[in-house]
Amino acid sequence: MILRLAIIGFGNVGQGFARMLLDKREWLLKTKGLDVEIVAISTRSRGSLISNRGLDIERVLDLLANGKSLDEYGDEATECTARQIIDRTIADMMIELTTLNIEDGQPATDHISHALSKGMDVVTANKGPIAFAYHDLRTTSRSMGSRFRFEGTVMDGTPIFSLIEKTLPGCEVIDIRGILNSTSNYVLTAMTNGRSMKDAVMEAQAKGIAEADPTLDLEGWDAAAKITALANVLMDARMTPRDVDRTGIKGITAETMNEAARQDNRIRLVASASRNNDDVVLRVKPESVSSKSPFWSVNGTSSAITIRTDLMGELTILETDPELTQTAYAVFSDMLHVVESIRSGTL
């Protein structure tokens, strides 16, 4: 089977995913009978490509690694916008990996909606569309018979959405609690070890964990987008990150950390979703967790989630020190789940 991909947004994750496809090319052919071709790539400022024959990915990665624009690739270079590329490409699947927009999830939501409405399958690691428009996108995908997967939006390639969907049929999710933002957890861990918040943030930036502007992380917006995505998908909520009762870690001081330590506790930024009658209540706030909590030993850039269900009780999943490979793997595994669905004729 030949699978043709259009990748909209080709930064860290897109390039990591493309490298994974190259590394796994033989394995995909041998064990899955799958020949994956990238037939379109769109970026905002580094050029875009469209081709019906498939692009030479090593060459594309080389150009970008050498700081060049994709315009230098050849006749396949195009000035089309992402939306125009979705209109013109022959791809079977669109992979949306543009930058998160925490205000409204755009233009990623529009890219996904457009691709689904043209009958393409879609995979994304961008949490904006799931946090702002999950139910609309799900309705479009069902009405068009397209598949839509988004494992990488929360905890990278750790199976959270797939776990519930594929392995816990019939379980109702009652509540969710998680440490979902790497930068905040890295900063809080460093503060536990006596560093100031300012130094810890600079350290996180130097290691490439935090953005130059870490506001989205430190003010709890990233965690808010993730808990909203989880609640929309797993608890049938209809919410956006603006509905989250949100407090970031900016107000945490050395004294707060010391006070927690005196009680043998640690401060963690906890995102939660719980039911209150027919409503779902979403919160992001720093909490003092005891050594009995599974969150006590979640340090540095690690993440953890506890999901309480009616039939399977409480499950906690820990992801230890993830790197880019784990996010690229989320896209890779979603792609393979879509291929399985295509072959079995399911959605």
Ligand SMILES: NC(=O)c1ccc[n+]([C@@H]2O[C@H](COP(=O)([O-])OP(=O)(O)OC[C@H]3O[C@@H](n4cnc5c(N)ncnc54)[C@H](OP(=O)(O)O)[C@@H]3O)[C@@H](O)[C@H]2O)c1
């Ligand atoms: N990095 C991670 O570890 C991680 C983990 C989980 C989820 N994610 C999510 O995955 C997505 C991609 O992350 P990343 O780290 O790869 O980001 P990135 O390195 O900033 O790359 C984003 C890409 O999207 C392109 N882009 C932005 N707006 C566009 C538009 N309107 N049309 C076409 N292309 C556009 C950018 O083009 P330019 O290069 O020209 O700006 C760039 O190629 C984000 O939504 C992020 O939240 C990332």
